[in-house]
Amino acid sequence: MLDRILGKNIAFYVRGHRGLVVCAILLTTISTLFVVVPAYLIGPFIDEGMKTSSDPVAWKIPWVAFESGSSLSWHRTELILVDKISPNRLLLLLTIIAFFSVLLKSISIYFSQIAAAAFSNRAIRSVRIDLFDKFLALPLGFYHKYKAGNLISRSTADLTVMQERIANILIGLVEHPLTALVFLIYLFIMNYRLTLLVFIAGPVIVVLIRLFGRKVKKHSTRVQDAIADLTSLYQETLICLKVIQGFCMDRNESKKFRGSADRLYKKVMHWNRWNLGLGPMMDATFFLVLPAVLIVGKTYFHHTLGELLSMIYAFSRAYIPIKNLARVNTDLRTLQGATERVFNIMQTVPDIKDRPGAAILPRHQKSIEFKEVSFAYEPGVPVIQDISFRIRAGDMVAFVGSTGAGKSTLLDLVARFYDITSGSITIDGIDIRDVTLESLRRQIGIVNQEVLLFHDTIASNINYSYQGKSMEQIVEVAKAAHAHDFINEQPEGYGTIVGDRGTLLSGGQKQRIAIARAILADPAILILDEAASALDAESEKRIQEAIEALKGRRTILVVAHRLSTIREADRVYVLEGGRIVESGGREELMALNGRFRQLHDIQFRT
Ligand SMILES: Nc1ncnc2c1ncn2[C@@H]1O[C@H](COP(=O)(O)OP(=O)(O)OP(=O)(O)O)[C@@H](O)[C@H]1O
Ligand SMILES: [Mg+2]
Numbered sequence: 001m002l003d004r005i006l007g008k009n010i011a012f013y014v015r016g017h018r019g020l021v022v023c024a025i026l027l028t029t030i031s032t033l034f035v036v037v038p039a040y041l042i043g044p045f046i047d048e049g050m051k052t053s054s055d056p057v058a059w060k061i062p063w064v065a066f067e068s069g070s071s072l073s074w075h076r077t078e079l080i081l082v083d084k085i086s087p088n089r090l091l092l093l094l095t096i097i098a099f100f101s102v103l104l105k106s107i108s109i110y111f112s113q114i115a116a117a118a119f120s121n122r123a124i125r126s127v128r129i130d131l132f133d134k135f136l137a138l139p140l141g142f143y144h145k146y147k148a149g150n151l152i153s154r155s156t157a158d159l160t161v162m163q164e165r166i167a168n169i170l171i172g173l174v175e176h177p178l179t180a181l182v183f184l185i186y187l188f189i190m191n192y193r194l195t196l197l198v199f200i201a202g203p204v205i206v207v208l209i210r211l212f213g214r215k216v217k218k219h220s221t222r223v224q225d226a227i228a229d230l231t232s233l234y235q236e237t238l239i240c241l242k243v244i245q246g247f248c249m250d251r252n253e254s255k256k257f258r259g260s261a262d263r264l265y266k267k268v269m270h271w272n273r274w275n276l277g278l279g280p281m282m283d284a285t286f287f288l289v290l291p292a293v294l295i296v297g298k299t300y301f302h303h304t305l306g307e308l309l310s311m312i313y314a315f316s317r318a319y320i321p322i323k324n325l326a327r328v329n330t331d332l333r334t335l336q337g338a339t340e341r342v343f344n345i346m347q348t349v350p351d352i353k354d355r356p357g358a359a360i361l362p363r364h365q366k367s368i369e370f371k372e373v374s375f376a377y378e379p380g381v382p383v384i385q386d387i388s389f390r391i392r393a394g395d396m397v398a399f400v401g402s403t404g405a406g407k408s409t410l411l412d413l414v415a416r417f418y419d420i421t422s423g424s425i426t427i428d429g430i431d432i433r434d435v436t437l438e439s440l441r442r443q444i445g446i447v448n449q450e451v452l453l454f455h456d457t458i459a460s461n462i463n464y465s466y467q468g469k470s471m472e473q474i475v476e477v478a479k480a481a482h483a484h485d486f487i488n489e490q491p492e493g494y495g496t497i498v499g500d501r502g503t504l505l506s507g508g509q510k511q512r513i514a515i516a517r518a519i520l521a522d523p524a525i526l527i528l529d530e531a532a533s534a535l536d537a538e539s540e541k542r543i544q545e546a547i548e549a550l551k552g553r554r555t556i557l558v559v560a561h562r563l564s565t566i567r568e569a570d571r572v573y574v575l576e577g578g579r580i581v582e583s584g585g586r587e588e589l590m591a592l593n594g595r596f597r598q599l600h601d602i603q604f605r606t
Pocket of ligand 2: 529
């Protein structure tokens with residue numbers, strides 16, 4: 001049932017809170033039963049209660065009597081609720097009933113809305129958490145396809161749209177038909193022929209609802225897309241602000257943003273034209289029919305003023321839920337649009353994940369081996385081609401080569417950020433695709449070319465993944481990474497906040513924190529991609545010493561443009577165009593007089 005209404009994706013999340021859904025619907029049903037009460041009060045209020053003489057009156061309500069004869073038939077009668085009461089006392093009685101029915105209605109509405117808010121927010125909380133976990137699980141390759149702002153927008157704006165609609169729809173689908181029904185029953189009892197007269201407006205209204213529903217869905221998807229564009233612009237601008245200001249491009253960016261804001265405005269207005277248009281169109285259709293009811297009711301059926309007024313009241317009250325039901329339809333279409341955008345991502349199956357029955361990789365102690373490894377980010381554009389090598393545990397090997405040669409990519413393959421296209425990568429003879437990602441990555445400490453820090457203290461950044469390390473251990477690795485001295489010079493020492501992405505630190509300081517972070521984990525394999533590139537000659541030498549001190553205990557893979565950093569490397573691989581063109585010890589390569597010699601001579605020409 002939920003599947004049919006909300007679609008199975010959302011239904012899955014709502015179903016977990018079945019109790020609250022039932023509770024909200026029951027309370028709504030109760031409140032709905034109270035709304036018809038005034039219709040029963042208006043007639044006697046006017047026709048009997050307003051009488052000026054003090055002759056006793058009776059309070060009658062329309063009723064039906066069934067006759068069982070040859071065939072079941074019914075006719076309208078009246079049920080006398082109170083007899084022989086003075087008009088003034090009747091007025092008092094009716095007022096008290098009206099008061100309590102309104103009070104009970106309000107209380108049940110309040111609690112039904114609380115229950116509805118609870119289940120819709122709980123469902124969306126679960127979607128939110130699952131979506132976030134999805135973001136964490138999806139491989140890096142996925143993120144090359146989307147702008148971060150677009151993803152942020154889906155996880156904020158679209159989820160808000162979904163949350164607001166779910167409760168409206170589920171409650172509305174019970175509340176509105178039921179409200180319409182209780183009034184229609186009242187009206188049928190009062191005068192079924194007159195009531196049928198109003199139904200000639202029905203087909204027109206159905207056509208309107210379907211047309212507007214389709215349009216609303218189309219336009220709401222466009223609105224959410226435009227919001228995503230705008231979010232991307234915010235995000236990109238905040239990240240690239242320095243470049244924008246440096247190039248004096250603020251006016252250009254502002255123009256670009258204005259363009260996007262305009263586009264969003266236009267799309268929102270398109271959506272509104274359809275979203276808001278339905279109500280008035282239905283009103284117009286309905287109120288064209290209503291005067292006919294009055295005229296026919298008076299001249300043909302001879303209803304009293306009180307009866308006519310209570311029928312008009314019931315007609316307009318029966319009509320409102322029909323109109324609201326049309327809103328539910330447009331809400332449903334809006335919900336579908338947002339759901340599609342969110343579940344597009346939720347249903348993306350990560351292509352890098354643990355194989356069923358994946359083993360735990362034991363601590364690396366023998367070798368890392370690449371066998372005829374090829375890799376391409378885009379099919380047909382190989383970045384790594386047919387690379388084979390074997391690194392003994394405890395060795396330090398270096399990868400050099402011109403920019404774009406594929407060095408960073410090669411190192412990313414070891415931690416399985418991307419899966420290779422062909423060949424195999426094994427650690428101690430076990431293919432890295434046969435072990436769990438966690439057991440693989442826990443053994444690898446990585447310092448990336450681009451250092452990413454969290455907006456947190458220096459100590460927490462160093463201690464990022466290995467909660468529970470003592471302050472002494474943090475200081476120890478900071479010393480090893482030659483970060484301790486500058487950290488102590490910071491205003492709050494290890495408690496200094498590094499700013500968003502580490503903006504309050506220099507490039508070299510960030511690099512040293514990243515090195516400390518990587519070695520605190522005591523990884524068996526250390527991957528350093530240009531880890532010393534932002535350091536002055538002095539610090540570089542110190543880092544180099546620190547790295548060399550780790551030699552023998554860990555397998556170290558380094559990428560360095562500055563060949564001085566890799567003086568101690570056991571072996572050097574020269575990469576060009578995704579292939580290894582030379583390999584060997586430093587002296588060997590110098591003697592070879594090839595590409596390595598060339599790179600070396602350029603750097604040490606002085
Ligand atoms: N996500 C990606 N999608 C497609 N191509 C990519 C992607 N990342 C890198 N490349 C391409 O792969 C090639 C190798 O890039 P890589 O970053 O491995 O080079 P590198 O040797 O580390 O260079 P540098 O010394 O400048 O850091 C480059 O041609 C680059 O354009
Ligand atoms: Mg690189």
